[in-house]
Amino acid sequence: MVVPPGFAVVTPYIFATEADAYVRFLETAFEAKEIGRSTASDGRIANCQLRFDTATIMVSEASEAFPPSRAALYLYVDDADEAVVRAVSAGAEKIMDVDDMPYGDRQGGVRDPSGNIWWVSQRLSSEPYF
Template identity: 60%
Template sequence: MYIPPGFTTITPYFFVDDAERFVDFLTSAFGGVEELRSLRADGRIANTQVRVGTATVMISEATARYPGMAFSFYLYVEDADAAMARAIAAGATHEMDVADMPYGDRQGGVRDPRGNIWWISQRLVQEPYSA
């Protein structure tokens, strides 16, 4: 099985209203880099690929057949406090304060302008999760 560079076995694919604005959010809030874009005849995004850290996500403008839908994501970052601040500055709303968690992450949460929840986490220990 061949998986293109930057992709994983499961790759998130967003259908959102105002896809252009969502791409701007991903690049501003999480340092995403747009890798590829194709447009529909009406000039809206048919598909774009944005790399965020080691992951690639795909985005398309929502349609009647594929309406916008919200998701929840667990995002690892170098500095959870700084990433939370960038996400809020880029238009996200606060869901949960950043705090040290008993499972070894420093984590907070935001909801982006499209309704997706992002659990922004910084791993504090160099060990796997344990029960």
């Protein structure tokens, strides 16, 4: 099996209304880096790849055939408090305050402008979860 560098065997793929604005949100809120984009003849995003450190997601413009999707994503960051503030400033809705969790993460939650939930976590322990 061949998987492109930066991708995983399972890679999240989000269909978003106003995908270009959604990509800009991900760049601002979570410091995602656009690594590739293809556009349809009308200029809308057919596929955009965004890198989050070691992980990649894909985003496309939603359509009648592929309506907006909703997902819950778990994002590790260096500083959960700062990342949640940045995401809210970029347009996300805070759904859970940042707090220390019993499984060794400092975590908060936001809902992005497309309705996806992001659990923003900072690992506090070097121990495995279980």
